[in-house]
Amino acid sequence: MKEYIDNIKKNDPAMRSSAEIVLYPSFWAVGFHRVAHWLYKHSLFWLARFISQLARWLTGIEIHPGAMIGKCLFIDHGMGVVIGETSEIGDYVTIFHGVTLGATGKEKGKRHPTIGNHVVVGANAQVIGSFTVGDHARVGAGSVVLKEVPAGSTVVGVPGRVVSKVELIER
Helix, strand or coil: CHHHHHHHHHHCCCCCCHHHHHHCHHHHHHHHHHHHHHHHHCCCHHHHHHHHHHHHHHHCCEECCCCEECCCCEEECCCCCEECCCCEECCCCEEECCCEEECCCCCCCCCCCEECCCCEECCCCEEECCCEECCCCEECCCCEECCCECCCEEEECCCCEEEEECCCCCC
């Protein structure tokens, strides 16, 4: 929990004290999701969906209970964020308001994106389909991403295109 709070403090300069975390919709949405995901994994689908819909109603953030979320996800502002059932989100990811991690249709199996570690997804970006956004990538605000994003890349536009790439050094 301390690591989660420290991550929010690092990412949100408006946070003045750790006590403020109880006012963050992200805190509640991710917390509710952890419970709903556990229920989902134990085949208690109706109860899992009930909890996820309660969280949506309270926070404005919709996270399907089947989505897999790593540690320290930070959803800044949060209103209108939608994370689909087969989405996978890595560690230390930041997502801004209005983002959709969605599917392209009614196909079966893995239909939502996989987001790597340390990724930033800008406000109102739409990441649609079953592909990977690599570690340390950035998705610009308002972008519509429909295909793979290499690690260390910045993607902008409609449709999203790589505008820069940083060579990552393994440590």
